[in-house]
Amino acid sequence: MNKDSNFLQHQGRRIAAVLLVAGVYFAGKLPELSPAEEAELASHYRFTRHELPALSERPFRNVRTVHPSLEHICSWISAVGAAVAMNDIDSDGLPNDISYVDPRTDLVIVTPAPGTPERYSPFSLDPAPLPYNGSTMAPMGTLPGDYNEDGRTDILVYYWGRTPVIFLQNQESNGALSRGAFTPVELSPKAERWFTNCAAQSDLDGDGHLDLIIGNYFPDGARILDANAGGTEQMQHSMSQAYNGGRNRLLLWSGAGMTSGVKYVDASAALEDDVACSWTLALGAADLDGDLRPEIYFANDFGPDRLLHNRSTPGKLKFALLEGSRDLTTPKSKVLGHDSFKGMGVDFADMNGDGYPDMYVSNIAGQFALEESHFMWISTGEVSLMAKGIAPYVDQSEPLGLSRSNWGWESKLADFNNDGHLEAVQALGFAKGTTNRWPELHELATGNDELLAHPGNWLACRPGDDLSGNEHLRFYSFDTSRNRYFDVATAIGLERPNVTRGIATADVDGDGLLDMAIANQWDTSYFYKNRSQSPGAFAGLHLLLPIDPASGATTRSYPGHPLATERTLRAIGASVVLQLPDGRKIAAAVDGGNGHSGKRSADIQFGLGSLPAGTPLKAIISWRDRSGSIHRETIDIKQGWQTIILASSQQARVQA
Numbered sequence: 001m002n003k004d005s006n007f008l009q010h011q012g013r014r015i016a017a018v019l020l021v022a023g024v025y026f027a028g029k030l031p032e033l034s035p036a037e038e039a040e041l042a043s044h045y046r047f048t049r050h051e052l053p054a055l056s057e058r059p060f061r062n063v064r065t066v067h068p069s070l071e072h073i074c075s076w077i078s079a080v081g082a083a084v085a086m087n088d089i090d091s092d093g094l095p096n097d098i099s100y101v102d103p104r105t106d107l108v109i110v111t112p113a114p115g116t117p118e119r120y121s122p123f124s125l126d127p128a129p130l131p132y133n134g135s136t137m138a139p140m141g142t143l144p145g146d147y148n149e150d151g152r153t154d155i156l157v158y159y160w161g162r163t164p165v166i167f168l169q170n171q172e173s174n175g176a177l178s179r180g181a182f183t184p185v186e187l188s189p190k191a192e193r194w195f196t197n198c199a200a201q202s203d204l205d206g207d208g209h210l211d212l213i214i215g216n217y218f219p220d221g222a223r224i225l226d227a228n229a230g231g232t233e234q235m236q237h238s239m240s241q242a243y244n245g246g247r248n249r250l251l252l253w254s255g256a257g258m259t260s261g262v263k264y265v266d267a268s269a270a271l272e273d274d275v276a277c278s279w280t281l282a283l284g285a286a287d288l289d290g291d292l293r294p295e296i297y298f299a300n301d302f303g304p305d306r307l308l309h310n311r312s313t314p315g316k317l318k319f320a321l322l323e324g325s326r327d328l329t330t331p332k333s334k335v336l337g338h339d340s341f342k343g344m345g346v347d348f349a350d351m352n353g354d355g356y357p358d359m360y361v362s363n364i365a366g367q368f369a370l371e372e373s374h375f376m377w378i379s380t381g382e383v384s385l386m387a388k389g390i391a392p393y394v395d396q397s398e399p400l401g402l403s404r405s406n407w408g409w410e411s412k413l414a415d416f417n418n419d420g421h422l423e424a425v426q427a428l429g430f431a432k433g434t435t436n437r438w439p440e441l442h443e444l445a446t447g448n449d450e451l452l453a454h455p456g457n458w459l460a461c462r463p464g465d466d467l468s469g470n471e472h473l474r475f476y477s478f479d480t481s482r483n484r485y486f487d488v489a490t491a492i493g494l495e496r497p498n499v500t501r502g503i504a505t506a507d508v509d510g511d512g513l514l515d516m517a518i519a520n521q522w523d524t525s526y527f528y529k530n531r532s533q534s535p536g537a538f539a540g541l542h543l544l545l546p547i548d549p550a551s552g553a554t555t556r557s558y559p560g561h562p563l564a565t566e567r568t569l570r571a572i573g574a575s576v577v578l579q580l581p582d583g584r585k586i587a588a589a590v591d592g593g594n595g596h597s598g599k600r601s602a603d604i605q606f607g608l609g610s611l612p613a614g615t616p617l618k619a620i621i622s623w624r625d626r627s628g629s630i631h632r633e634t635i636d637i638k639q640g641w642q643t644i645i646l647a648s649s650q651q652a653r654v655q656a
Contacts, residue, residue, distance in 0.1 A: 042491035047528040050114035060104035062522040069232040076461040082519035083141035083597035086506035090175040095506035095601030099142040113508040120177040136226045137161030141597040148256035151567030158196035163188040185261035200593035202285035202294045207314040208628035209253040215280035216246030237453040240340030242302035245279035270317035284594035286348040289383040299343030322391035336391040341372040349413035353584035362408030401484035407468035410503040410598045415607030418536035421478040429499035432469030502598030537608040540641040544568035570602040574623035
């Protein structure tokens with residue numbers, strides 16, 4: 001081969017290498033909107049921001065005191081605690097009450113949503129006279145719900161350093177809320193140290209009563225927040241297969257008295273050890289195969305997420321692990337159940353109008369950070385495969401534009417302008433400071449797993465250190481011309497950098513527009529009133545179950561709102577498939593607290609876009625009554641909000 005041939009061959013290889021690099025670059029480069037396109041997409045949304053009350057004159061703190069062996073990573077340990085929930089707590093028929101945790105003071109605050117009538121003064125929930133030590137315990141979130149089935153909304157508060165507490169709303173409150181309107185009772189009869197980061201209600205065994213799923217993080221009995229304890233605390237024993245965390249709990253409801261509180265039976269033995277002892281940061285429960293037995297999704301830090309198929313019967317829990325199938329072009333971590341990512345949020349919604357719930361999961365996916373991926377698990381519709389242990393889901397996050405952002409936490413799907421396309425909202429950020437600690441974190445991540453469990457081998461992470469601390473909330477809008485999502489947060493006024501944890505949604509004033517509250521870590525938390533212009537039509541459903549008169553509950557009306565005159569329970573887990581004139585079937589269900597630390601209201605809302613007023617709509621509603629019997633009924637519904645009483649022995653009653 002002559003000299004010229006060698007030169008040409010060498011040049012050819014160089015050109016091929018350049019083309020390969022360019023191809024990889026452009027293949028990985030996300031499509032972008034022009035300024036005009038972004039402005040047009042953003043023009044469909046408008047929010048006004050209101051601060052949530054802090055209720056403290058004490059100086060705010062920005063880090064927790066921790067166990068001495070964890071002091072050099074105190075900001076890492078202090079990265080969670082901000083949480084927010086929206087629901088109807090004062091029984092006025094509107095989900096216009098907010099319960100949230102402010103980690104700057106560790107107060108659990110209940111307040112009317114800003115801008116709604118001042119029905120009561122904001123107040124904090126105090127667990128006294130139950131045992132509580134503010135120097136070794138801290139609240140991590142709230143879960144509103146009716147735990148003693150008396151028709152009033154109670155509030156469960158979960159903590160680091162102790163078991164959760166249920167604040168039961170007193171019969172005498174009659175919607176006049178204050179600290180004295182709630183009585184704290186223990187969830188667990190045992191005085192144990194749990195480190196809970198998420199919780200949800202769902203009827204796991206199909207007996208007609210709501211059970212509890214508790215997601216824990218640090219090992220039970222640890223002393224993570226005890227600055228005076230001895231010894232050495234334990235961290236995750238693997239970057240991708242950690243199963244030494246706190247045990248997740250499944251608690252079956254077993255009864256309640258009007259004064260004696262609520263009783264649960266611990267049925268956590270139904271979880272295999274590698275599921276139960278994962279480091280769980282978020283969880284969700286939803287019926288994915290149509291049998292009204294909710295599946296459970298555990299979003300886990302430092303290990304694979306777990307999707308469990310529910311095969312339970314009343315009083316006896318049974319679950320089977322579901323895993324996705326892998327083809328030649330699918331990376332292992334893009335197969336459900338085989339990821340090695342850092343799950344921190346999960347939500348369910350029907351993304352494509354095929355009548356099956358899909359799943360939106362947050363991980364870490366930031367340039368120059370951990371370049372993992374968020375998940376958008378789209379159902380294939382082959383739900384019969386679940387009986388064979390196969391998860392019928394494929395990840396479509398990349399083609400949909402939802403795979404990358406940064407250090408993700410809460411992920412929520414909702415239609416904020418009622419155009420018929422769900423928006424995706426995502427909380428981001430870890431620790432805000434001035435010293436970038438990503439190089440040290442990369443070094444830790446590539447080290448030997450045997451070093452990871454000992455905190456002395458971890459990077460320094462104290463106040464002033466930064467890990468993705470300058471991120472803003474992501475607000476993804478669907479562009480129908482490109483069939484993908486684009487972030488328009490900056491264009492609609494959500495560009496303020498925050499370290500955000502929880503996101504909650506509800507229509508606080510019944511105007512048909514979903515509002516939003518976000519909980520920020522070591523910063524002010526906010527409520528965003530939705531004032532979007534020219535929204536589409538919508539159909540909203542309050543699904544309620546009547547209380548058995550034998551329960552002793554009294555009746556009352558809901559002033560100013562057309563809800564039932566009898567006391568009722570929210571029909572958590574009831575599902576709706578809305579049949580649209582164009583052939584689409586949109587699935588939704590009443591949420592019992594899915595996610596990390598943000599809880600939406602227990603209502604269902606469908607955006608209908610430009611559907612003309614008066615267009616006939618049919619909804620297939622499926623639910624379990626209070627005896628556990630299954631009912632399915634197709635009913636006519638109309639646009640706007642309406643209340644449906646899901647009776648046992650008669651047809652569902654639709655109220656205005």
